[in-house]
Every structure is written in structure tokens, then in C-alpha cells.
Amino acid sequence: ENIVRGRKLAVNISAFAFQRRGPGLFYIQAMAAPDQSIEELEQAVYEEIETLKSGSIADWEIESAVSRARRQFIAPLSEALSRATLIGEYAVYYQKPxxxxxxxxxxxxxxxxxxIQRVAKKYLIPGNRTVIITRPAQASAEKGGN
Known part of the structure; x- marks a missing residue:
């Protein structure tokens, strides 16, 4: 929220935890706001990660994370296929459907x-980081067009 609404460095930012049995992936995606520096946005993301590591997380942010996790778990359960898939995963991975x-x-x-602080300190470290920056394609005139 600070990066999008506060500092206006990005038009959106999201994070996902791809949890699997064995290694997982924590993925952060941010789209820079027009005329904002991608490098400054990247640094702001790192600063937010450091905030997680320091434990300086507001109570409302914890409550929001709990609500979001609850919604993300419950929403797919309204569909039979999603329920069946989840039961199958629990049966295969944990022998507990x-x-x-x-x-x-x-x-x-x-x-x-x-x-959150413990996990951030353990996993959200520079040695575990891969950064991919994509930029818009150049105008067609620069590609040999008219």
C-alpha cells in the first residue's frame, strides 16, 4: 500500500506464495507508475521486505493478511472440481484427504x-532473490518501420 498509494511508485504490486511440498516460491510483482524509476521501485520493494524482517507490521496489516488468506482458501471450495483437486492433493502429499x-x-x-518476521529473515534474503525487469517494446520506427 505504501508503494502504490503512499509513494506512488507503482500502479500495482502483488505478492504470491506458491506453496508446494518441498521448495516453494514467493513471488512479488510490481508495475512502475508512469514516469517513475524502476530502480527506485525495486529499492522500495526491498525496503518493504526489510520492514517485514524488523517486525514493524501494523495490526491492521496482520488482520488483512488473515482475512485474505481465509478468502483465498474458502473461495475455490465453492466449486466441485477445486474441492476434488484439493482433497486429492491432501491425499497424495499428506495421506490425509x-x-x-x-x-x-x-x-x-x-x-x-x-x-512473518521469522520467515522473512530466513527466506527473503538477497541470496534467494531473482529479479526480472521487463520494459515496454520500443516504438516500431526504431525497429525499422516507417
Whole structure:
């Protein structure tokens, strides 16, 4: 929110945790606002990561993360295919297809300031980072057009 609404460096920013059995991936995507420096945006993202590591997370941000995690877990359960897929994953990965009934309540207490700080310090480090910057294509005149 600080990067988009506060500092206006990006038009949007999002983060996803791709959780799998074994190694996972935490993915941050940001689209720079017009006339903003991509380098400054990248640095602002790193600053936000450092904020997570310091534990300086507001209570409302924790509550928002819990609500978002709850929605992301519950929403797909309204579709039979999604429920079946999740039951299958729990059966294959954990030998516990019934986790579909208890997983949400097991996950929610884990979203705490301390756990966020611990995980950020352990995994969100420069040595684990891959940065890809994409820029718009140049105008067609520069490609040999008219």
C-alpha cells in the first residue's frame, strides 16, 4: 500500500506464495507508475521486505493478511472440481484427504507478526532473490518501420 498509494511508485504490486511440498516460491510483482524509476521501485520493494524482517507490521496489516488468506482458501471450495483437486492433493502429499476440513483453522493461527518476521529473515534474503525487469517494446520506427 505504501508503494502504490503512499509513494506512488507503482500502479500495482502483488505478492504470491506458491506453496508446494518441498521448495516453494514467493513471488512479488510490481508495475512502475508512469514516469517513475524502476530502480527506485525495486529499492522500495526491498525496503518493504526489510520492514517485514524488523517486525514493524501494523495490526491492521496482520488482520488483512488473515482475512485474505481465509478468502483465498474458502473461495475455490465453492466449486466441485477445486474441492476434488484439493482433497486429492491432501491425499497424495499428506495421506490425509480430511485436511480439507481442518487446514484453514490450522493455518490461521500461524499468521502472526513473529512468524512473518521469522520467515522473512530466513527466506527473503538477497541470496534467494531473482529479479526480472521487463520494459515496454520500443516504438516500431526504431525497429525499422516507417
Amino acid at each position: 480430511g485436511l480439507i476440513n481442518t487446514r484453514l483453522e490450522e493455518m490461521m493461527p500461524q499468521i502472526t507478526r513473529e512468524n
